[in-house]
Amino acid sequence: MRATARIEGAYLWLIGDGKERAALEALSREQGIADRTRFIGWVDEPVHHLAAADAVAFPSRHEPLGNVILDAWQAGVPVVSTRAEGPSWFFRDQTDGIMVDIDDLDGLTSGLQALKDNPDLRARYAAAGPARLQGMFSEDVVVDAYLAAFRGELGT
Structure with a gap:
């Protein structure tokens, strides 16, 4: 997430879910990239999302x-x-x-x-x-x- 904040125009998709999500959402706001971060959540087939990256x-x-x-x-x-x-x-x-x-x-x-x-x-x-x-x-x-x-x- 911190790397994304350093790269102009970069967007971050986080695939998966768990107990760290709230902390990661807070970190995205802290880093000023909440508008460039998407929390996809758990998916059974991540390959389809990864293919868009x-x-x-x-x-x-x-x-x-x-x-x-x-x-x-x-x-x-x-x-x-x-x-x-x-x-x-x-x-x-x-x-x-x-x-x-x-x-x-x-x-x-x-x-x-x-x-x-x-x-x-x-x-x-x-x-x-x-x-x-x-x-x-x-x-x-x-x-x-x-x-x-x-x-x-x-x-x-």
Whole structure:
């Protein structure tokens, strides 16, 4: 939210709901972006909302995987993510999108600003994400990985 406040003309859609919503609504007012912030709430299929975005910010501190990133990639949307545990495992900085350190507001803002200002960069990462998703998480890749693991354990 603070990054959005620093980027002229940027809008923020927050998908999801929970006990932090009231605090986030207050923060949007405090940051002067209440008119540029939409609280979408919980949706079963976030990919459809993500597909309407120019970029996805994923500023998580603790994340075992990063399903939001995978959903954004499925939607063909570029991502700026923190180097949280899960994303660091599969997300390649400057190849699949932009990674920044955890709690690095300047880095997050800079990454989002770069995507806003550079349509070629945005298009490059928008194409790279789905390719990475397919290459790591497609049904065939996952089944092959399981089969390889089973073969290794069984010694065949």
